[in-house]
Amino acid sequence: MTSQATQPQYRLEQTRKVSAFPGPKSTELAARRAKVIASGVSSSAPVYVADADGGIIEDVDGNRSIDLGSGIAVTSVGAPAPAVVAAVQDQVQHFTHTCFTISPYEGYVAVAEQLAVLTPGDHEKRTALFNSGAVAVENAVKVARVATGRTAVVAFDHAYHGRTNLTMGLTAKANPYKSSPAGSFGPFAPEIYRVPMSFPFREEAPIKGEDAARRAITMIEKQIGAENVAAILIEPIQGEGGFIVPAEGFLPALAAWAREKGVVFIADEVQAGFCRTGDWFASDHEGVVPDIITMAKGIAGGLPLSAVTGRAELMDTVHAGGLGGTHGGNPVACAAALAAIQTMKDLDLNSRAREIEAQVRERRSKVAEEVGIIGEERGRGAMLAPEFVKSGPAETTKEPNAEATKAVAANCLENGVVILTCGTYGNVVRLLPPLVIGDELLADALDVLEAATRAAA
Template identity: 75%
Template sequence: MDIQYRLEQKRKVLADFPGPRSLELAARRAQAVAAGVASSVPVYVADADGGIIHDVDGNSFIDLGSGIAVTTVGASDAAVVGAVKEQVEHFTHTCFMVSPYEGYVAVAEKLNQLTPGEHAKRTVLFNSGAEAVENAIKIARIATGRTAVVAFDHAYHGRTNLTMGLTAKAMPYKHGFGPFAGEVYRAPMSYPFREENPQITGKEAAERAILMMSKQIGADQIAAIIIEPIQGEGGFIVPADGFLPRLAEFAKENGIVFIADEVQSGFARTGEWFAVQHEGVVPDLVTTAKGIAGGMPLSAVTGRAELLDAVHGGGLGGTYGGNPVACAAALAAIDTMETQDLRGRAREIEATVKERLGKLQAELGEAGIIGDIRGRGAMLALEFVKAGSGDAKVPDAAATKKIAEYCLKEGVIILTCGTYGNVIRLLPPLVISDELLADGLDVLEAAIRSVA
């Protein structure tokens, strides 16, 4: 990669971490910000670039979270910054539904080009991943004339009322917020590490889900099947090969809209533009957000023209959907992904991380705390289990928390996830340097050893 970093790419943690300025801001926050908004890191950001984050007290952290897979091209990519500055100098908003502009059209054209399939496509832009998911369901329902929607165990699709219904994990996402939207059903996921029958194939796992759909809902009642090709908050679960293709085939056979929720897994994150491409699956609709615009709020639904065009005029949209500044950022971010071959970089990161952590897993042995290493590209995870428990798959959320805390104290930001709270997810910016990635892995390995 030919990346010119604005900030020095080196971690540094001072003795008084968290520092006085962060503590001062935390006190102000307690008096001003709703308690329901939680942060996993107790420091406040002053600057960020490449794979590094500077806080207000002079600490520098290696970023292995990318703001939950958002800053794929870094938090201040020069091309994105330049595009935003240029757009802001002209206009920040007109509302595409009132006075349209070229940027929205150009982003739609780019998404129609990049998403899987050669069929005619259309795109509509929104602000957040949850908005994109909710509108994909609306599109599927009006296009099919059906109402039932199927999501999967361990799924995460957002925090709005409908998307909370699609999301599987109760705490903290759903607890106390019901009742939720109706006609949402849940099917069993392919979770290779936790299958009761470790020999089950992806196709067989799909047939298990299809049987449930056919018997408990009725295929002719289902408007949409929605799935994350690699589940995010649920634990970076990669379904067994054959699972996604069989589900897509079932959907096609029965007139069901197959929706790939690529909000976290899209835009070069897994080594392809979209995670479904690893198995050659062509979804009817694709939802995107996060990495699409270099940190600016933007999301989209892209898919078959006949589905999106089935919606009546005025049925889709929103005041800020496809904001012109966000559109400018998206076009610049996608250009950076193309010119820097960040898909190839994601595959390099995968090889480095899996080789390094695979050796550690082998060293700790079958009774060690690393139960599973999985993922694709720079969307990787370690699932931790209780060492020496006699059952190699007992989740160990406490150990996972300790590892994350150790890393933070040493200047590395990592994120936890998983239905059982026992997964560490690695989402480095794809522009991270080899040296910074190696340093971050040094710290993570030391953390795991200390807890093991």
């Protein structure tokens, strides 16, 4: 049951309602879109949003869908959260922009103060604010290279870090992020090396987290040389790659090796951060303290903001003017972030994420046993995912089943539940509900997902 601390006030009725889908107004907007929007910009849903609140998205034709995507883990506090609305309204009445690198303001400083407290570790920290997760990752790498005087960056199988040139190179999945039948976005930035991730479900044989870390470390030492590595960059729980949770011990072992070798350990918490996994950050689960942590998505209640927070002695190696950007740490986005963070505290959204996990796992474990096309239900907190596989005459296999995944997503969407797919093999459904979603609405969404899963099976 939802705890008393997590009883937000909703503006829209928190019920699902689907009639014409897509309706006439969405159909008209789609025709307008086709004339002016680049075809490379795609959308999962064929309907256009008019309003959103709590766990509901309402389209221009009045259909109400349950949101299990949160704009890809962005609107964790709701869309919109009342405190975020109030903070933004107050800020825009004063000023919307000055550029912090020209005329600074308190909001930027206040966000940095919050991040110094919330991010793992009690060491002295410094923060720089940006606009997106990809830009945060780029700047974290810049800091690591300057601080170490080295150039090599180690990333992992199944990783996703963004769509800029450097972050495309860091990302493991080619289509649609790095190339497609239409051609490649490369060449990509050099000095990027990839090593195996700990992926318990898809290991050829069971392997402990420490041993999986040793496998990766051996590759680094033999093929790159520790003395050449500026940074290890890793998502503590991988997002686009398939919500992959590494085996216990994997992250601590990597972090310990990095510390011993003078390598900067960067945790990309763009998707997993800010209460999404039941902790402020996914790194907290095993007590991992990154040297640098990158953040975005859930930080500001839907406004574009990202951050790089790291050890003071690392961050301060960059010369004055070496970090920044015109819109980095925009004052309106900073106001939204402060309000979003306070909402997370007031509603105890870490606890709420754990409650959501308990409810989803109880329901999904029964379904997985019965349908025979779910290889694994994994994740943590309100960052959960079933991986769909093919079933043989006698048993479930591990062969990816992207067809079933697409069918489940389409079925859910037609019945008023917005879910997202992901995974290197395109066979994972990711569940990222707003952390303020109510129990009844979540149960309704899980009913629809269960029916779609059974239909696909």
